[in-house]
Amino acid sequence: MFERIKVKKLNDHIYLMDDNGEATGYLVIGDKKALVIDTMNGYENVYEVVRTLTDLPLMVVNTHGHCDHIFGNIYFDEAYMNPDDNEVAKEHMAFQEFVEACKKHNLHMPPFKPIKDGDVIDLGGLTLDIISLPGHTPGGICLLLKEDRVLFTGDGINHGLWMQLNESKMLKELLNNLDKIMYVTKEADYILHGHAQEMDNISLITALRDGVADLIETKGEGDKDYEWFGGVDKQHLFGDGKSAICYSIDKL
Template identity: 35%
Template sequence: MNTNTDFKLQEIDTGIYQLQDERENCATLVIGTQKALLFDTMLGLGDLKGFIHQLTNLPVIVINSHGHFDHIGGNCQFDEIYLNQRDFELLPLMRGCIEELERTHKRPLSKLRESLSEEQVAKIRPLADDSVFDLGGLAIEIVALPGHTAGSVGALIREKRLLLAGDAATPQMCLFMDGCQPLPVYQKTLQKMMNLEFDTFLLGHFLRTFPKEILHKFMECTEIVGKKRGHLLVYTWINRYRGMVYFLEMRNPQINDIICIIIKEESAES
């Protein structure tokens, strides 16, 4: 019986679970016959390790989809952690965000602090773009998906025709934070995702699956930058993150959500 209430839980398929913390950050647990893989560790709120152990006693491999604070905060609770090396340079910048994050969250973020400590960061292993993790019965293929950050990756599960995408392509795409790449990099990643073999994908801040065909709408959204009027957005958690938001649809009927893109102010065309 699951007595840990720190996280919401949704079963996506046999042996595949999506988790969500109280700040709507998500992670995905994939359980094979020999190992389990945890894709992201969210913000570090709650007893993530204890929650995972109620679902499986297998050894757990952690893959960080990228180096932003809301995907690596629970790293300190695990031993085997991987991150694309192109995002290692983000980790000191994320360490510098902790005090402001604690003010805006109105609580200490002790696990995030520990996960970003020099001792813990030194334990993170570099992740190659074409890595494959055999969990026993399920193979997880790592796919480079740059744009949101230089080192953003996805995890492709061909047996389930499912892609774990982190923040690589989302309805409200953010390209205005530390590490975010120029718009053409994201557009190239969207095209790459369209050519991959999967039917549905999971994201880093939504507790549900998305159909692959919605990627065409995400691409359409990139094409309105500079053509429609942008609106200034200040990130609630870290005020120095400011961008211009461009809205494609205020409520897409297929996913029942806003589709927009936020780019850095200096990148916006007048």
């Protein structure tokens, strides 16, 4: 039915939506409301995808302001995001291809409503705590689904963490922010990040934290180059040796 977005049921009320292998969004269905976490690239109508799974009232939350997490907002009336990422989102919303596509299809981005650290989302039988994690972007957030012990992390915690972006925080600040939320390792068993295909063990956050600490201590000595569309920076392997923190020297 849908060419790009493929849906995978993870348990009785969590669905993973994979957008052509480029980005991942989630649908969490409670007794009274349903929550969309990140809306991916916007090439396909994620609202229609969600409506094949639930007819409950919907709430949309963006984990951060990058295009592959917010562009699908165009199919909804509103979305919540940490205001600290408003400037990041504004920059991405100005991408020429996106502006032209919105004009062509008579679509527009709905307003962002604020959400912050400590807020709680009640879906009826399911509750999610908002946890701030500045690092990848200034306003990145995680969502802790208490009943299922699952932490949704966007791009803030994953196997390929980008810290080379202009908007990314200094690595020492990221380490400090990770230390502040290490308590979640006792409250969650699994992680679902913004480019996942399945659940990761919560130990990923500890491996990432230790990798950042190691990078700071070694100052990236021996790290190899990392080529991306913005140029060439560095990458520091951590955990299983297949995961990496991508960074620019000025973030050390």
